[in-house]
Each structure stands twice: as structure tokens, then as C-alpha cells.
Amino acid sequence: MSKATTVLVPGVSVTLPPAGNISFEIEQGQRFKMTQPEGEQVADLISFNRDDPRELLSMHGSRAVNLNWKLTKPHVLYSNRTREMWRIDEDLTGENYCGGGYCSEHLNMMRYGEKGKGAPTCQQNLEQAVRGYGMDRWNFNVDACFNVFMTVAYDADGKWEIREAKGKVGDYITMTALMPQIVAISNCPILFNACNNFKLKPLTLEILK
Numbered sequence: 028m029s030k031a032t033t034v035l036v037p038g039v040s041v042t043l044p045p046a047g048n049i050s051f052e053i054e055q056g057q058r059f060k061m062t063q064p065e066g067e068q069v070a071d072l073i074s075f076n077r078d079d080p081r082e083l084l085s086m087h088g089s090r091a092v093n094l095n096w097k098l099t100k101p102h103v104l105y106s107n108r109t110r111e112m113w114r115i116d117e118d119l120t121g122e123n124y125c126g127g128g129y130c131s132e133h134l135n136m137m138r139y140g141e142k143g144k145g146a147p148t149c150q151q152n153l154e155q156a157v158r159g160y161g162m163d164r165w166n167f168n169v170d171a172c173f174n175v176f177m178t179v180a181y182d183a184d185g186k187w188e189i190r191e192a193k194g195k196v197g198d199y200i201t202m203t204a205l206m207p208q209i210v211a212i213s214n215c216p217i218l219f220n221a222c223n224n225f226k227l228k229p230l231t232l233e234i235l236k
């Protein structure tokens with residue numbers, strides 16, 4: 028039995044419902060496609076070297092090698108051992124946040140007060156997604172998270188702010204796995220800020236044939 032929540036069969040797309048989570052495995056050389064059927068929806072993606080999950084995606088490493096903080100096609104994403112994990116092949120939205128991080132209850136409560144208590148979060152989703160591997164939230168960290176389709180402003184005056192998602196209906200990203208990986212994705216459930224434009228929407232996922 029798979030330790031992942033889902034076995035993705037190449038050529039068969041799967042819908043990740045609003046606020047849902049998923050884990051799956053991908054082989055080296057396979058291409059992964061993620062689509063926003065309704066647009067304006069952010070996905071928090073983490074991934075691990077399947078053969079040694081202590082090696083995981085590093086947004087710091089990816090920025091440092093690419094000398095870029097707005098990674099898109101044709102950038103390569105690197106692990107915490109600075110080895111190649113993903114190559115972005117297509118990116119219709121062209122807007123991904125690469126600073127690391129995901130929403131958590133403690134972060135929501137600090138930013139939005141009591142209403143953050145008990146509200147669903149990406150941290151919780153990601154933790155649920157990797158549980159089948161015997162992993163928990165301490166097996167990953169904010170640096171491992173690629174915020175696909177998320178818009179964050181770095182204004183000249185120093186302001187850092189999550190802004191409205193820009194994904195249009197049907198926009199997608201495709202990425203080639205450059206090592207065998209365990210992938211976990213949270214369909215971001217946050218409604219406290221403009222991240223998902225105040226409405227949660229589905230995503231569709233597929234390993235291409």
C-alpha cells in the first residue's frame with residue numbers, strides 16, 4: 028500500500044478540492060502539471076527526496092543559485108543539499124512566491140487574532156499529507172515550501188504583503204521532477220487575506236503521460 032494519500036496515474040488528472048491536501052510520489056523525469064480551473068488559487072507545495080526525506084526542497088537554495096526571487100520558467104528548484112529537484116517548464120500565471128512559508132494557526136492568530144484559532148491552515152494540511160510516511164510537521168519547514176501561484180509584493184519602501192492571486196481560469200504550471208520525490212500539496216485554505224482572492228477554489232493535478 029502506498030504511504031502517500033494518492034497514487035497519481037500518469038495521464039489521469041485528480042481534483043484537489045478547496046482546502047484539500049494530497050501527497051503522491053513522482054519518478055525522476057516525470058512531468059507534473061497543476062491547473063487552476065477557476066483561477067486565483069494558491070498551492071503550497073513541499074517535496075522530499077524519496078530515498079532520503081531529510082533532503083527536501085529549499086527555497087533559499089533555489090533563490091541563491093538562480094539569483095532570483097521570482098522563480099518561474101525555466102528556473103530549476105534546488106534541495107537543501109543544493110541538488111536539482113524540479114525544473115519549471117511552463118508557467119502561465121508567472122507569479123509564484125519563493126520566500127518560503129505557509130499559513131499556520133500560530134501565524135494566523137498573531138496576524139488576525141482570535142478568528143485564526145482552529146481555522147484550517149496549510150501547515151495542518153501538509154502535516155496530514157505526509158503522515159502516512161511517519162512524518163510530522165518537524166520533518167519539514169517553511170524553507171521547503173514553494174507557494175505556487177501566490178502574489179507577494181516587495182515594494183520599494185520595504186512593504187511586504189500578500190496581494191490578490193493573478194491566476195486566470197485554466198492557468199497551469201508544469202514542472203519536471205529531477206529526482207524521485209514525495210510531494211505534498213495544500214490547496215491553501217486561507218480567507219483572511221487576498222492570497223486566494225477571498226474565495227477557495229479547486230486545483231487539478233496530473234502527472235503527464
Ligand SMILES: [Zn+2]
Pocket residue numbers: 071129130148149215216217
Ligand atoms: Zn496557506
